[in-house]
Amino acid sequence: MQLIIEPGLASANYWRDLWRYRELMAFLAWRDLAVRYKQTAIGVAWAIIRPALTMMVFVLFRRLVGIERGAVPDVLLVLAAVLPWQFFSNALTESSTSLINNTNLISKVYFPRLIVPIAAVATAFVDFLITLALLAVVMAWIGFAPGWTLLALPFYAALAFGLSTGAGLLLAALNVEYRDFRYIVPFVIQVGLFISPIAFASTNMPARWRGLYSLNPLVGIIDGFRWSILGGRTPIDATFLATSVAITLASIVIGIWYFRRMERGFADVI
Amino acid sequence: MSLPLIAVEGLGKKYRIQHHQGGARYVALRDVIAQKLSAPFRRRSGNEPPATEDFWALQDVSFDVHEGDVLGIIGRNGAGKSTLLKILSRITEPTAGRVVLRGRAASLLEVGTGFHPELSGRDNIFLNGAILGMSRAEIIRKFDEIVAFAGTEQFLDTPVKRYSSGMYVRLAFAVAAHLEPEILIVDEVLAVGDAEFQQKCLGKMGEVAKSGRTVLFVSHQLAMVDNLCRTGLFLEKGRVRMLGAARDVIAAYAHRASHRSVEQFSDRPNRRGNGSIRFEQARILTAAGQPVDALVSGGDFIFELQLTNPSAAALRAVHVSVGIDNALGQRVTTWSSTYAGGDFAIAPSPSFSVRIGLPRVALLPGDYSYNLYATVNGDVADWLPPAGSFVVEPGDFFGTGRLPEARDGSFISEHSFTVETPVARRS
Numbered sequence: 001m002q003l004i005i006e007p008g009l010a011s012a013n014y015w016r017d018l019w020r021y022r023e024l025m026a027f028l029a030w031r032d033l034a035v036r037y038k039q040t041a042i043g044v045a046w047a048i049i050r051p052a053l054t055m056m057v058f059v060l061f062r063r064l065v066g067i068e069r070g071a072v073p074d075v076l077l078v079l080a081a082v083l084p085w086q087f088f089s090n091a092l093t094e095s096s097t098s099l100i101n102n103t104n105l106i107s108k109v110y111f112p113r114l115i116v117p118i119a120a121v122a123t124a125f126v127d128f129l130i131t132l133a134l135l136a137v138v139m140a141w142i143g144f145a146p147g148w149t150l151l152a153l154p155f156y157a158a159l160a161f162g163l164s165t166g167a168g169l170l171l172a173a174l175n176v177e178y179r180d181f182r183y184i185v186p187f188v189i190q191v192g193l194f195i196s197p198i199a200f201a202s203t204n205m206p207a208r209w210r211g212l213y214s215l216n217p218l219v220g221i222i223d224g225f226r227w228s229i230l231g232g233r234t235p236i237d238a239t240f241l242a243t244s245v246a247i248t249l250a251s252i253v254i255g256i257w258y259f260r261r262m263e264r265g266f267a268d269v270i
Numbered sequence: 271m272s273l274p275l276i277a278v279e280g281l282g283k284k285y286r287i288q289h290h291q292g293g294a295r296y297v298a299l300r301d302v303i304a305q306k307l308s309a310p311f312r313r314r315s316g317n318e319p320p321a322t323e324d325f326w327a328l329q330d331v332s333f334d335v336h337e338g339d340v341l342g343i344i345g346r347n348g349a350g351k352s353t354l355l356k357i358l359s360r361i362t363e364p365t366a367g368r369v370v371l372r373g374r375a376a377s378l379l380e381v382g383t384g385f386h387p388e389l390s391g392r393d394n395i396f397l398n399g400a401i402l403g404m405s406r407a408e409i410i411r412k413f414d415e416i417v418a419f420a421g422t423e424q425f426l427d428t429p430v431k432r433y434s435s436g437m438y439v440r441l442a443f444a445v446a447a448h449l450e451p452e453i454l455i456v457d458e459v460l461a462v463g464d465a466e467f468q469q470k471c472l473g474k475m476g477e478v479a480k481s482g483r484t485v486l487f488v489s490h491q492l493a494m495v496d497n498l499c500r501t502g503l504f505l506e507k508g509r510v511r512m513l514g515a516a517r518d519v520i521a522a523y524a525h526r527a528s529h530r531s532v533e534q535f536s537d538r539p540n541r542r543g544n545g546s547i548r549f550e551q552a553r554i555l556t557a558a559g560q561p562v563d564a565l566v567s568g569g570d571f572i573f574e575l576q577l578t579n580p581s582a583a584a585l586r587a588v589h590v591s592v593g594i595d596n597a598l599g600q601r602v603t604t605w606s607s608t609y610a611g612g613d614f615a616i617a618p619s620p621s622f623s624v625r626i627g628l629p630r631v632a633l634l635p636g637d638y639s640y641n642l643y644a645t646v647n648g649d650v651a652d653w654l655p656p657a658g659s660f661v662v663e664p665g666d667f668f669g670t671g672r673l674p675e676a677r678d679g680s681f682i683s684e685h686s687f688t689v690e691t692p693v694a695r696r697s
Contacts, residue, residue, distance in 0.1 A: 005360060005369040020403075027400040035388045108383040109401055110360035178302070267362040268285065 014260075018112040028102075028119035032094075033126060047127040048134045051086050055079045058199040067200065072230050073142055076135075080229040081198040081222045083131050084160050088218060089189045091124035091161075095168025096185045099176050103270050113263050114256070117172040121165050128157075135229070147231030156224040159248055163217055166251030169259040176270050177262065197222055203235050210239075217251075220244025274334035275372050275453055275484045276358070281331040282366035283353050283508075284324050285539045325539045327353040328508045331367070335501075340475075340485045342499030342516055344492065344523050346533075350508040351488045352457070355379060358486065359455050373452025373484075376402060378443075387431035391422055391441055394430050398445045412448045419470070420444035435598055440467055447474045454478055455486045472498060492520050507537075532561070533658035535642070543652040547588065549642045550576040550621070552658060557629075565631050565660060567674055567682060568667030573605065573626040577644070577652075585616040585646050590624050593641040594633070602633065602681055632682040634674055635664040 003013070037043040058078045070077070098120040099106065099113070106113065139146065175181040196218045197204075205213050213219060220240035227236040328350045335341050345351050356362045358369060359377030384401040385394050395416055399409040409416075417423055420441040422433075430438055456475070475498060479485050489495050495502065495516060502519030504512040512519050532553045535541075541548075554562050557570035565571055573592065579585065591606035605626050607613050616622050639659040644651045664673040667682050674682050 003371040003375070005357060005364065005371070007364055007366060023406050024400045027397050031386055031389065031393075031397055034393065035386060038388050105384050105401065107361065108379045109377070111401070111403070264363045267356065 014112060018114060021111045021115055024111055025115045025119045025122065028115065029122040029126070032120070032123045036123075044130060047130045051079070051082050051131050052134065054086065055082045058082065061199050072233050073144065075138065076142065076144060076230060077201075077226070077234070078199065079135055079138060080226045081196075083128065083135060084156070084222055084225045085193065085196060085198055085218070086131065087124055087128035088160055088164050088221075089192065090127060091121040091164035092168055092171065092189065093185060094124055095120040095164065096171035096175055096181065098168075099172045099266065100179075100182075100270065106270055107267050113266055114169070114259060117168045117259075118165060121161065121168055124164070125161060145231070146229060149228045149230075149232045152224070152228040156221055156228055159221050159224070159244060162252050163221065163244075163248040166248065166253075166255035169255035170251070173259045173262040176266055192216075192218065201226075201234060202237065202240060214240050214243045215247075217244045217247035221248075272337065273372060274336050275339075276333075276335040276486070277370040278334070278358075278367070279332050279369070280367035281328055281354070281357065281364050281369060282326060283328040283350075283357060283362070284326050284365040286324060325537065326508050327539065328357070328364075331505075331508075331510050333503060333510065333513055335484055335486065337484060338479060338482045339501060340479045340487060340499045341501045341503060342495035342519075343486065343488045343503045343505065344495060344520065345505035345511075349505040351505055352379075353508075354505070355455055355457055355486070355488060371453060374403075375453040375455060376446070376449040376451035377455035377457075378402075378446045379455070379457045385430055385438070385442060388429055390427045390429055391433070392426045394441070395445055398442065402446060402449055404449060416444045416448050419447065419474075435600070436467070439598075443467075443471060447471070451483070453484045453486070457488045492524060496520055535654060535657065538654060538657075540656075541652060541654050543644070543650040546579075546581065546646050546649070546651045547585065547616075547644055548578050548580070548652045549644065549654060549657070550578050552576070552642070554660060555625075563661070565628070565633065565662045566665035567633060567635060567662060568630055568665040568669075571628045571631060573628060575624045575626070575642070576621065577624065578621050579616060579619060582618055582620040584618045587613050587645075587647045588616055589613040589643075589645045591643045592626065593643065595639050595641070596680065597637045600680070602638070630667065631662065631665075632667070632684070633662045634676050634678060634680070634682060635662050636676045637661055 037046070040046055042049075055075065055078050059074045062074055062078070095117040098116045102116050105111075106116070171181055171185060195213075195216055202213065202219050202223050214237075220237070220242070221244050223234070223236050223240055224244075226234045331350075331354065333341075343351050343354065353362075355377065356379070357364050358371070359375065359379065361377075361379075384398055386397065389397065395413065396406070396409055400406070417426065420437075420443075422437055422441050425433065425437065430441070433441070454475070472494075475485055475487070485498075487495065487499060499516040502512075502514065502516040502523075503510065504519045504523050512522050532551050534551050535549045536551075552573065552575050554565060555572040555574055556562055557572065559572070562571075575590065575592075577590075589607050591604055591608070593604045594602045596602050605628075607624075610626075637659060638661070640657050642652070642654045642657040644653070664675065666672075667674055
């Protein structure tokens with residue numbers, strides 16, 4: 001085995017190294033989970049309590065505003081949207097700060113840095129899987145049977161994973177260079193909660209706003225989750241879905257490109 | 271002779287030092303935007319200092335290391351040793367030159383990298399192993415050996431935050447020692463732990479070298495380099511000063527070091543602060559004002575700092591402090607103007623010096639490093655996280671002829687003994 005270190009040559013074995021270090025990714029995700037729940041009194045229950053409370057607030061909101069109840073119980077309608085939203089916001093928050101939270105690793109050991117933000121997204125994904133169990137329990141309780149559309153769920157989950165990874169990589173790299181992004185991300189997430197179809201359906205949007213609305217890539221993803229979990233009883237819009245897929249792919253490409261470009265300077269700057 | 275395991279050719283690393291206000295290593299978006307916006311409106315005065323300056327941490331470094339060789343790298347703080355190791359372990363890229371590594375390289379730039387205090391010893395072995403590049407299967411295979419080497423069997427399920435610093439270091443080194451790479455890059459790890467454990471580490475490294483693998487070793491402890499290394503590399507200001515038999519290189523280094531008890535900071539890149547005042551140099555003086563190389567426990571000394579004041583204006587509320595860390599990186603004490611005598615004012619002058627009186631130094635013998643920190647009106651003016659280092663030699667602190675030793679603890683505390691025996695009352 002021979003390794004050549006030269007200016008600008010770090011990329012030669014990059015993808016092979018990424019594969020070699022795949023176990024490290026699993027270890028980092030596992031570490032974050034283990035540490036997070038070690039010091040809390042009720043541990044993993046937090047993963048369930050947060051979406052449950054968010055769901056209750058939104059259901060209450062629907063009652064107060066007086067949105068008509070449809071064929072699907074409000075609880076499920078909202079919960080099916082809260083879960084992907086929560087996954088996205090957690091993944092983005094964690095991955096965007098992941099590099100600066102692992103400063104000591106980055107300045108002391110070599111490994112493909114892509115591992116760090118991706119492990120952060122994976123951690124959020126595990127929480128997401130736990131909340132899916134909550135959803136299953138609620139559905140069984142209400143007696144709501146999902147349909148064949150459930151088969152599409154992995155596709156939408158992959159879309160959400162891709163979008164948060166792409167955006168997370170970009171923000172993580174930016175955060176190393178400009179610490180300002182630490183303050184921007186929570187703000188974006190706060191705004192995102194209101195401009196995503198969580199408390200209401202995307203079809204409630206007036207037609208003239210829909211073009212603009214479709215620019216929010218979460219619209220297509222959240223609609224897709226709803227459609228797939230609720231057995232096709234909620235509408236799904238081809239334009240929304242198409243823009244979601246396009247923006248997700250673009251974010252992955254841009255995220256990886258920018259991250260790789262900035263990566264070799266991380267150890268000097270962080 | 272076969273091809274060298276490590277071939278370094280014309281290696282150089284350039285850092286960019288930023289002079290813009292703030293001086294922080296990372297920029298705030300605000301500044302970038304403000305600069306871009308104001309650029310077209312700014313008048314070019316011509317004599318403005320450049321916003322950035324290049325600094326070569328390493329320049330034109332070339333050497334070969336062969337199979338089974340143990341190379342000791344020595345040099346003062348800021349000579350480029352850490353930069354060299356960082357390039358060899360691929361943490362940072364060189365700016366010029368090239369390195370060829372023939373074999374798997376593992377670097378221990380700091381023991382316990384990635385250890386998480388909340389996790390148990392067992393969990394940390396796996397985590398740390400993965401970080402150092404071991405596979406899960408490999409860790410499982412060597413697990414028992416690692417635990418036995420560290421001697422922490424009964425604490426495997428205790429979170430490492432409850433470990434003593436000695437146990438912590440032993441466990442961390444044990445993981446690293448079982449990596450079995452062809453090239454092992456070690457930075458100063460042996461400066462920690464008790465004497466018995468140091469012996470064990472030395473043994474392990476000797477074993478690594480004997481089995482035909484190659485070790486690169488950086489240390490301040492010349493005796494250890496002498497003991498362990500066959501070849502030596504002496505770096506000075508980023509360049510190779512000498513390369514040869516370890517014994518000769520150490521002699522050359524020791525000779526130069528004894529003639530330079532002054533630590534210079536003017537060309538240090540890794541500093542923060544707005545630069546309104548800057549540390550220029552530091553030296554140790556005896557109470558009588560004679561420059562010396564080392565402190566002695568219980569002796570009276572002066573730590574003298576030279577600072578520049580680029581604006582040459584009168585300054586008020588100047589604070590200077592020196593944080594002293596031991597070889598384990600633990601803060602031992604801080605010499606601070608706020609505590610001792612209060613922050614001070616400076617008369618208009620382009621430079622000034624600060625003398626810190628150190629009567630009866632209460633530090634135990636050993637290697638120490640220090641940070642320098644200065645503020646003016648509460649704003650950080652200059653901050654050198656690793657500024658320099660000094661040695662404290664054993665001395666007669668108590669005036670009893672018995673010298674406190676490094677293993678006695680972290681510092682010397684003044685105390686006295688009085689013995690009373692109850693006198694039996696006569697009836």
